[in-house]
Structure formats: structure tokens, C-alpha cells
Amino acid sequence: MxxxxxxxxxxxxxxxxxxxxxxxxxxxxxxxQQEAPPxxxxxxxxxxxxxxxxxxxxxxxxxxxxxxxxxxxVDDQDATKFFGAKATExxxxxxxxxxxxxxxxxxVWRELSFSEPGDHxxxxxxxxxxxxVTWSVLEPQNAGAKNVILFIADGMSIxxxxxxxxxxxxxxxxKYNGAFAMDEMEEIGLVHTSGMDSMITDSxxxxxxxNTGHKSAVNALGVYPDTSAETTDDPMxxxxxxxxxxxxxxxxxxxxxxxxxxxxxxxxxxxxxRRSDQNYIAAEPLDDGLxxxxxxxxxxxxxxxxxxxxxxxxxxxxxxxxxxxxxxTVVTTAADMEAAMATPPERLLGLFxxxxxxVWLDRNVYxxxxxxxxxxxxxxxxxxxxxxxxxxxxxxxxxQVEAASVDKQMHPLDYERALADLIEFDExxxxxxxxxxxxxxxxxxxxxxxxxxxxxxxxxxxxEAFNAAxxxxxxxxxxxxxxxxxxxxxVDADGDHFPDSWVVKRTMAMFVNNFPDYTEDFQVSPVPRVxxxxxxxxxxxxxAVDNPDDDPNGIPLQGNLxxxxxxTGVHTMQDVPIFASGPGAEFFGRVMDNTEVFFxxxxxxxxxxxxxxxxxxxxxx
Amino acid sequence: xxYPIYLITILFILLSLTLSACSGAAASEVSRVTxxxxxxxxxxxxxxxxxxxxxxxxxxxxxxxxxxxxxATPLPLSNDLPEGSAAxxxxxxxxxxxxxxxxxxxxxxxxxxxxxxxxYEKYDIRKGLILTDKLVSLDGQTVTMEGYMAPPLKSALDxxxxxxxxxxxCPFCSSAADWPDDIALVYLVGDAVPVTIQPVRVTxxxxxxxxxxxETGMVSLVRIYADKVEVLQ
Numbered sequence: 001m002x003x004x005x006x007x008x009x010x011x012x013x014x015x016x017x018x019x020x021x022x023x024x025x026x027x028x029x030x031x032x033q034q035e036a037p038p039x040x041x042x043x044x045x046x047x048x049x050x051x052x053x054x055x056x057x058x059x060x061x062x063x064x065x066x067x068x069x070x071x072x073x074v075d076d077q078d079a080t081k082f083f084g085a086k087a088t089e090x091x092x093x094x095x096x097x098x099x100x101x102x103x104x105x106x107x108v109w110r111e112l113s114f115s116e117p118g119d120h121x122x123x124x125x126x127x128x129x130x131x132x133v134t135w136s137v138l139e140p141q142n143a144g145a146k147n148v149i150l151f152i153a154d155g156m157s158i159x160x161x162x163x164x165x166x167x168x169x170x171x172x173x174x175k176y177n178g179a180f181a182m183d184e185m186e187e188i189g190l191v192h193t194s195g196m197d198s199m200i201t202d203s204x205x206x207x208x209x210x211n212t213g214h215k216s217a218v219n220a221l222g223v224y225p226d227t228s229a230e231t232t233d234d235p236m237x238x239x240x241x242x243x244x245x246x247x248x249x250x251x252x253x254x255x256x257x258x259x260x261x262x263x264x265x266x267x268x269x270x271x272x273x274r275r276s277d278q279n280y281i282a283a284e285p286l287d288d289g290l291x292x293x294x295x296x297x298x299x300x301x302x303x304x305x306x307x308x309x310x311x312x313x314x315x316x317x318x319x320x321x322x323x324x325x326x327x328x329t330v331v332t333t334a335a336d337m338e339a340a341m342a343t344p345p346e347r348l349l350g351l352f353x354x355x356x357x358x359v360w361l362d363r364n365v366y367x368x369x370x371x372x373x374x375x376x377x378x379x380x381x382x383x384x385x386x387x388x389x390x391x392x393x394x395x396x397x398x399x400q401v402e403a404a405s406v407d408k409q410m411h412p413l414d415y416e417r418a419l420a421d422l423i424e425f426d427e428x429x430x431x432x433x434x435x436x437x438x439x440x441x442x443x444x445x446x447x448x449x450x451x452x453x454x455x456x457x458x459x460x461x462x463x464e465a466f467n468a469a470x471x472x473x474x475x476x477x478x479x480x481x482x483x484x485x486x487x488x489x490x491v492d493a494d495g496d497h498f499p500d501s502w503v504v505k506r507t508m509a510m511f512v513n514n515f516p517d518y519t520e521d522f523q524v525s526p527v528p529r530v531x532x533x534x535x536x537x538x539x540x541x542x543x544a545v546d547n548p549d550d551d552p553n554g555i556p557l558q559g560n561l562x563x564x565x566x567x568t569g570v571h572t573m574q575d576v577p578i579f580a581s582g583p584g585a586e587f588f589g590r591v592m593d594n595t596e597v598f599f600x601x602x603x604x605x606x607x608x609x610x611x612x613x614x615x616x617x618x619x620x621x
Numbered sequence: 622x623x624y625p626i627y628l629i630t631i632l633f634i635l636l637s638l639t640l641s642a643c644s645g646a647a648a649s650e651v652s653r654v655t656x657x658x659x660x661x662x663x664x665x666x667x668x669x670x671x672x673x674x675x676x677x678x679x680x681x682x683x684x685x686x687x688x689x690x691x692x693a694t695p696l697p698l699s700n701d702l703p704e705g706s707a708a709x710x711x712x713x714x715x716x717x718x719x720x721x722x723x724x725x726x727x728x729x730x731x732x733x734x735x736x737x738x739x740x741y742e743k744y745d746i747r748k749g750l751i752l753t754d755k756l757v758s759l760d761g762q763t764v765t766m767e768g769y770m771a772p773p774l775k776s777a778l779d780x781x782x783x784x785x786x787x788x789x790x791c792p793f794c795s796s797a798a799d800w801p802d803d804i805a806l807v808y809l810v811g812d813a814v815p816v817t818i819q820p821v822r823v824t825x826x827x828x829x830x831x832x833x834x835x836e837t838g839m840v841s842l843v844r845i846y847a848d849k850v851e852v853l854q
Binding site: 300301304306307308309310311320330332351352353354372373374 | 749750752
């Protein structure tokens with residue numbers, strides 16, 4: 001690891017620990033001794049579990065040695081006795097490069113589980129002070145679903161859906177001329193997205209919450225973050241996919257338009273403190289034995305042995321061959337994928353790009369921007385292909401589908417590229433709904449985002465007037481608000497739900513609430529957008545300045561992000577929408593924490609990992 | 622440590638070498654010229670030789686040594702680099718993979734112009750970047766290339782990374798994922814050259830093949846031992 005990164009992680013870890021300690025202290029039974037060392041208990045206070053779900057426990061005491069009175073109890077019983085296992089003792093130091101380093105004494109228990117529902121209090125006494133957390137093991141439910149499909153549009157907010165619907169369906173006299181597939185689902189709710197370290201989440205943290213039912217921190221997947229520098233020793237939480245495979249022998253599928261080892265898809269199976277460990281993540285299914293029946297997306301560069309030109313691996317493993325040896329049919333083009341489905345394989349690995357797949361707008365309109373030499377399938381084909389493979393398993397399946405580039409294009413303020421991928425996301429939902437209707441009505445479909453971007457539309461822009469204007473004031477006069485906003489004139493004559501042309505006379509005044517210094521012309525960019533660049537090309541943390549090549553005709557906007565290094569927009573805090581249809585959908589018709597999404601999916605299929613067959617009591621309906 | 626490839630390694634090398642390197646070297650090899658509009662593109666249409674001819678082979682044949690476990694380990698082309706960071710980096714490489722060329726090309730001029738766009742046939746999902754016959758045939762030949770210096774960490778260099786486009790970001794500072802494939806590592810045979818953001822033309826002997834240094838983890842595919850670096854204005 002680079003020292004710079006290490007320092008960042010260490011500083012982050014310190015901040016995280018301090019924050020957690022502050023949060024925990026008031027609940028602790030303070031008995032005076034000032035020397036009591038800081039204590040960290042993972043899982044955190046108010047963590048929730050399914051009975052039988054596997055998890056690790058880590059206790060950290062930040063001291064040179066464990067105090068003489070050190071004790072860990074669960075429900076007032078010695079922890080070793082309660083867990084039926086002795087902890088492994090570990091120690092390390094952490095802190096900033098320049099010091100001082102904090103010594104850590106730690107106990108870790110691996111692969112524990114609770115057999116029964118109920119609450120448990122874990123108490124750690126050290127230096128005369130007791131720190132305690134309470135965990136709740138919830139009662140499994142069963143709504144009678146057989147399969148679960150979780151759709152995640154990365155970075156999708158309600159306003160993005162609204163703008164995409166305006167582009168896709170059009171609106172006449174205030175009424176939309178059609179609805180999105182997600183609009184017509186049975187239930188809608190809101191999801192809180194904050195993580196344990198920050199009110200603003202990243203995609204690893206949030207997808208981890210959906211897949212494990214536990215909070216985590218920015219950059220972490222399937223683990224609680226401890227303070228050790230090692231990124232793969234953090235206490236793990238079993239994922240939904242691991243549980244349904246281990247206890248029910250269900251099939252698991254991952255579909256994404258990103259690297260398949262990127263944060264959101266990796267959250268299905270990965271356990272690491274650092275989402276950028278993509279080489280490690282690419283081999284994890286092979287090494288851990290959770291082999292998803294379907295993997296479709298990009299990211300072949302993390303599969304090639306290091307001596308292969310274009311590889312990003314740092315070892316000699318040829319993962320394509322290893323996956324083939326593990327029984328996968330490997331495809332690399334849309335045509336090959338279709339051909340392979342003549343007889344659906346048991347396991348399908350389809351990677352169509354060295355990195356993130358190209359976005360809809362570039363694949364279909366601005367094709368000069370395509371960065372792959374292969375014909376790439378779209379999200380719709382990948383989704384229905386995955387369903388056809390997964391449905392061969394009579395025990396049911398869990399499929400997670402991600403539209404990754406809604407987020408990846410919203411970051412550089414490339415709104416048309418983001419919204420086109422959002423429309424494609426909705427097309428994939430429509431295709432899945434149709435497939436479910438025809439093939440497996442006992443399927444829960446959940447549609448959500450993992451976090452939002454501060455996007456909205458505040459008016460309409462007369463493009464001709466804007467482009468003819470010679471001053472910034474004249475350009476701003478071309479932006480109509482309220483009654484002068486009017487409607488954009490996107491046309492979808494061919495009925496494919498995408499605008500026939502992205503160059504229109506009247507566009508929407510689209511913006512996000514956080515941005516660098518940049519210029520905005522409110523028109524589709526024929527090349528992928530780079531709104532701002534570092535002022536010092538030798539230093540990517542230098543002041544971010546407007547990119548003179550991007551929207552040179554636009555109005556200059558004074559940024560409101562930190563000036564150092566922030567060349568693109570960032571995630572925001574807002575709750576994100578969640579939609580659901582099918583057995584168990586009613587769970588989602590409310591406001592909830594992101595960790596609850598896991599339990600909604602579990603309850604839908606009656607997942608009880610403590611039962612011999614992994615099945616909760618008979619379906620409640 | 623899960624970060625592959627060379628850039629973080631190069632960062633370390635740069636950082637460590639920056640401390641010791643003499644940066645005051647005269648830039649006598651740099652000449653400022655106005656590029657001819659088609660100077661690099663126009664010439665040297667390669668012809669396919671029906672069979673490889675002795676003259677088409679690299680003039681400097683890699684020495685093949687046998688390691689303890691019996692595997693053949695080709696070494697890089699010999700170099701006469703002056704003492705400095707370039708020599709240190711060049712010495713740290715050993716060619717682990719040397720591409721074989723099926724249709725070896727001969728060239729009717731020297732130096733042979735080559736562009737980054739001529740490096741790769743395509744990206745094959747399973748085989749990675751497929752090198753062009755032209756690139757592979759140029760192993761050991763004198764070439765001339767145009768590109769940009771990747772933003773370095775010091776003001777005068779005896780090696781640098783040549784890139785197809787001007788990189789806004791210091792590639793040594795960002796993650797491996799952001800490092801483009803269109804690069805060549807340039808070792809300066811002559812004196813150090815000052816950093817420039819202008820396009821440069823590099824002339825020198827090309828070495829092709831994945832070079833992987835066990836100790837530093839540095840990986841590069843194309844290297845040029847440059848006799849001459851011209852700044853294009």
C-alpha cells in the first residue's frame with residue numbers, strides 16, 4: 001500500500017474510533033477511573049441479526065496491555081462460555097505516519113451465530129470502566145417469496161427519476177405521457193443511507209448494508225472496520241447471498257454495468273475493509289467458495305495474469321481459466337452470451353469490458369466514445385440472461401442488478417449520460433417484471449438506490465438564445481423559470497423510451513447542489529464530460545479549476561466544494577426511494593434504515609439460517 | 622498489498638531517487654523544433670516479409686539466462702545509460718514475457734516512426750491488449766515517437782513516461798486504475814532533460830515486452846532508450 005494511502009486510512013481510522021467512542025461512552029457504566037482505556041466493540045450498538053447468520057466479533061482495547069480487570073461478558077456470562085469458543089488475541093498499533101501510534105490489544109471470535117431471536121448485551125470492562133452494546137436477533141418472517149431481485153441504480157435520487165421520466169415519457173399539460181416501470185410497483189418507501197462513520201455514504205458502505213443488514217464505513221464491504229492496517233482481518237458479516245447459498249442452496253447472480261468487482265456488485269460476496277482491492281475481490285469467490293451462478297459486467301483487467309498486457313493484477317493468476325475450471329461458461333461479447341443461452345449454462349461469467357462498461361448514450365448515440373473492442377450487451381439483456389440461468393435452480397435465486405453509471409456519470413455532472421442509464425435501468429426493471437410474470441410470479445422485486453446526488457431541475461433553457469448570447473447575463477436570460485420554464489422538446493417517435501435525439505431546442509436547467517468551479521451550457525456533451533481539472537497537473541490535490549475544454553460556451557459557476565482536488569460532484573445525504581412488488585413487498589412501504597432492506601428481503605423468502613433447511617416457519621400468507 | 626503495476630512502485634522509485642538524483646544536469650540533448658505536420662505519420666509503410674530475415678531481427682538480441690529452476694529468463698536489451706535513476710530502473714527490469722511476432726515487418730527507414738495508436742490491435746477481454754505486428758517487429762529497432770511527458774515529480778529527468786495525451790493528473794499520484802495503457806517508459810541515454818508540458822518527439826532504440834521487476838513490482842510493456850528528445854512547439 002502506498003504510504004499516503006496508509007496515512008489516510010490511519011487518520012480515518014482514528015477519527016472513526018474517536019467518533020464511536022464518543023457515541024458509546026454515555027451508555028457506559030462510568031466508575032470513575034480516568035485511566036480507563038478506550039474500548040471498541042464490533043458489531044456496534046443496536047446491530048441486528050438473523051438467527052443463524054454468521055458474524056465475527058472484535059473487541060479492541062487501546063492500551064499497551066489488557067488491564068487487570070479486563071473482562072468481556074454477554075448477558076452477564078463470560079464471553080468465552082457464552083460463545084462456546086475462545087477468542088484469538090491479537091495486537092497492533094495504529095496512528096498517523098508521524099506518530100504517535102496507539103497500541104491495540106484485541107480479541108476476535110470468528111464465525112459465531114445466534115441460534116434464537118432475542119436481545120443480548122455485550123459488556124467490556126477495562127480499567128474500571130464498562131462499555132456495553134446491545135444486539136438484537138430478530139424473529140424471521142416468511143412472506144412466501146421464492147426469489148429476490150434487488151435492483152440498485154447507483155446514485156439515483158427522486159429528482160433524477162423525475163427528470164429521466166420527463167425525457168423518456170414526455171409530459172403534456174402537466175400529466176406525464178407514460179410511467180416508468182418502477183412508478184407502477186406496489187410499494188414505495190424511503191431509505192436512510194448514512195454509515196457508521198459519516199452521514200454521507202459511499203457505494204461500498206451502503207451496498208454492504210443491503211447485503212448484510214449491518215452498518216459499515218466508507219470503503220468497507222461485508223465487514224465492520226477495525227483499526228488494524230490489514231484490510232482483510234476486519235470482523236466479517238455473512239452476506240445475504242452467502243446465507244441463501246449455505247442454508248438453502250439457492251442460486252446467486254450479479255449483474256452490473258461497472259467492473260464486477262466494483263463496490264456495489266462486490267457487496268454481494270466480498271469481505272474487505274478496502275473496496276479498491278479489486279484483484280483480491282475478483283478471486284474471492286474462488287478462494288471463499290461462494291461461486292455466484294451468474295457474473296455479468298465489466299472488469300476483465302482484474303482477471304488477467306500480470307504479464308498479460310492490459311492486466312491490473314499483481315500476481316500470475318489467470319482468473320478466467322480458474323473460473324472456467326470451476327465450471328463457468330465464459331463469454332466476452334453480447335453475441336457469445338446470446339449463443340451460450342441456447343442451452344443455459346449452470347454457471348455463466350460474462351465480462352464485456354476491461355473496465356466499466358460503456359454507458360447507454362455512448363453505446364447507442366455517441367459511438368465514437370466507445371472504449372471497448374467488443375459488442376457489449378445492455379443492462380436489459382444482461383438482466384434477462386441472468387434470470388434465465390438462475391431460474392434453473394429449483395431452490396430459488398437472489399439476483400442483484402446494478403445500473404452503475406447513473407452515479408459514475410452524475411459525478412462529472414454529465415446529466416444526459418446519467419439519465420440515459422437511468423432510463424435503461426427502468427427498461428431492465430420492466431423486462432424483469434415481464435420475465436417474473438411469465439416465469440416466476442413468486443419473486444420479490446426491490447428497486448432502490450444506494451445514495452443520492454444533489455440533482456434537480458429548476459427551469460427550461462432556450463438553447464438557441466443561450467448559444468447566441470454573448471454575455472453571461474444574456475445566457476442566464478435564456479433560462480426560463482416557473483411559467484417560462486415550459487417543457488423540453490425531446491421526442492420519442494420510435495417508442496423505445498429513449499429520446500430520438502439528445503440535441504433539442506429546449507432543455508432542462510439541470511444542476512447538482514455541489515460542484516467545482518465549472519461552466520454549464522445545459523446541453524448534451526458529445527464527449528464524456530470533465531467539468532474541472534486540477535490547476536497544477538503535477539498535483540491532483542491542487543485547486544480544482546474549470547476545464548476550458550468543457551462547455552466553453554457555458555455560464556461560469558463558482559464552486560462550493562472544497563477547492564483542493566474536488567473536480568467532480570459528490571454524494572449527498574438525502575433519503576433514497578425504494579420500490580417493491582411481489583410477495584413480501586409490503587415490508588418496504590415505509591421509511592427505513594438501509595440495514596432493514598436486508599431483513600425485508602430475508603423475510604420475503606422466509607430466510608432463517610438457524611433452521612436446518614434455512615427456512616422460517618410456514619409462509620404468513 | 623493489492624495494488625498492482627508500476628505506478629505506485631514508480632512513485633516510490635521517484636521519491637527515493639529524487640532525493641539522490643542530481644537535477645542540475647545540462648539539457649544539451651534537447652532541441653526545440655517546430656514539428657512538421659506529418660513528419661511522423663507519413664513514411665515507412667511497413668512491408669510484410671514472407672520469412673523473417675536476419676537483417677530484420679533486432680540488432681541486439683536479448684541474452685537468455687537459465688535461472689536456478691531451469692526457466693529461461695530473457696534479459697532486456699543491453700544499455701549504456703549513464704549512472705542515475707534511469708539506469709537504476711532499466712537495470713531493475715527483466716523481460717518476463719517477450720512477444721513472438723508471426724508476421725515480422727521490415728522497415729525501409731530508420732528511425733521508424735510509430736504512434737501510440739499503432740501499439741495495439743485491440744483489447745481482447747481474455748487475452749488483454751493484443752500488440753500489433755509493427756510494435757513487436759520494432760523490438761530492438763530505432764524509432765521515433767511523439768507524445769507528452771507524464772507529470773513528474775521533479776524538474777529535470779533522466780527518464781520519464783511518454784503518454785498519448787497530456788495527462789491532467791499526476792499518474793504516479795493516483796490509483797493504478799487510472800494509468801493509461803498508451804504509454805512508453807523513456808530512458809535518456811544522454812543528459813537529463815527539463816520537464817515540459819509541450820509535446821515531445823523521442824528518438825531511440827525501442828524495447829518491447831512485458832518487463833516485470835520482482836523487487837519493485839514495476840511493470841512496463843514498451844521502453845525507449847532515447848538518444849534525442851525534441852520539444853515540439
